Amino acid sequence: MENLKLIKPKHLIGVAVGALFSAIAIKSFVQPANLVPAGVGGVSIILIEEFKIASGITIPYGFMFLGINIILLLFVYKKLGKKFLALSFLHVFLTSFFVEALPQFHITQDPILMAVFGGVLNGIGSSFALRMSGSAGGTDFIAIYFSMVKNKPMWDRIMYFNVALLVYYGWRFQWEFALYSILYQVVSTKVIETYHNRYKLSSLRIITGHPEDVSNAVFQVTRHGITKLDGIGVFKHQYKAMLYMVVNEFELKSIVDSIKAADPKAFIEISSVERIEGNYRQKPLE
Known part of the structure; x- marks a missing residue:
């Protein structure tokens, strides 16, 4: 529990601001444009669509996103730092909350602009979490777990996983949305790479x-x-x-x-x- 004492108000504020950016990216860009984010965000959207087709019931994105992250958290919580995990889960929880609480607004209907600016906002949100010694959760838990604990780099496999998500979404639903999602993911990743320096x-x-x-x-x-x-x-x-x-x-x-x-x-x-x-x-x- 000593590591939790290292969490300061600036960490909490930074993670909250980052979660707000991530939620706006999902609510006002990803969902209206039918985009597929990387990692757990993309898995959540695909599972929601599949469940809606199978049962006619739409599961709220926030609940699905939070539930999958809790499962991943249970897998890694004994091996990763408690401060890191606490701040990461706070980002995940607040992102889920903001997605359900915030009203949806549209700045543009152009799918390319929505992919670009949505990616920028999501990248900023994730960068805030990383700068505050946390993460955006999801596949970050798995990648960091294997990189830090097992000494096996996983970032390339995470990339392959995201490619598989896009291929599945394009095959199952519509290729056009999958291709726009590539732009969203690339922009988001580039923003994170620019502002996150832990592995540089x-x-x-x-x-x-x-x-x-x-x-x-x-x-x-x-x-x-x-x-x-x-x-x-x-x-x-x-x-x-x-x-x-x-x-x-x-x-x-x-x-x-x-x-x-x-x-x-x-x-x-x-x-x-x-x-x-x-x-x-x-x-x-x-």
């Missing part, structure tokens, strides 16, 4: 005359390894060391601040990392 990597090269002090300061805020190379500054012929490390992008600010506190004259070069192989410690979700 950066390398740091730090030139300092106080490598031990800088290293100790960095280890106070992260547990990533550091490689030290000794050298001489050519201009003043003074001892210098280069410290090299790879970190997650979201850790950069705290690491750079710790370096500057230990050595205000340190020279820091930061570069994006496309890919790494070998042992790398991913900071666990709280």
Whole structure:
């Protein structure tokens, strides 16, 4: 329960705002345009349509979406951080609530514009949840579970799952809606990739005359390894060391601040990392 104490008012507000954006995307863009979101949102819509055909009864989207997420939550709750799960479930619950509570309004009838702007709003909503140390739930639970606990990347399989959803929806109902849904999913994913930096990597090269002090300061805020190379500054012929490390992008600010506190004259070069192989410690979700 200690991790739940780390939840602050800003986390709750951020998740609530994100849920509102996600709900507006569903209520005013996805549903009117008959789009299929990625993951559990898409599964919910397909199950609702199939149940309506079979029984003539329409299950509210919010109830279906919440129910599937609860099942997934029960699968992963023992292995993932309690703060992460609590904030993720709050986002899911509020999204379900807002979808049922908010009135539906139409800004445009153009399906392309609805797919684009719906994707933008959903991407913003999911980004809020991720920035607040939560997630949008659904297949995020499964992907993060296997990535963090089983050390098996699942994001490519989630993509295949979403493709299968679109193919099924197109075959079962109408291909036109499935094709517009591709645009919705691509836009939403691009927005999330732009604003979510947990899995983006950066390398740091730090030139300092106080490598031990800088290293100790960095280890106070992260547990990533550091490689030290000794050298001489050519201009003043003074001892210098280069410290090299790879970190997650979201850790950069705290690491750079710790370096500057230990050595205000340190020279820091930061570069994006496309890919790494070998042992790398991913900071666990709280």
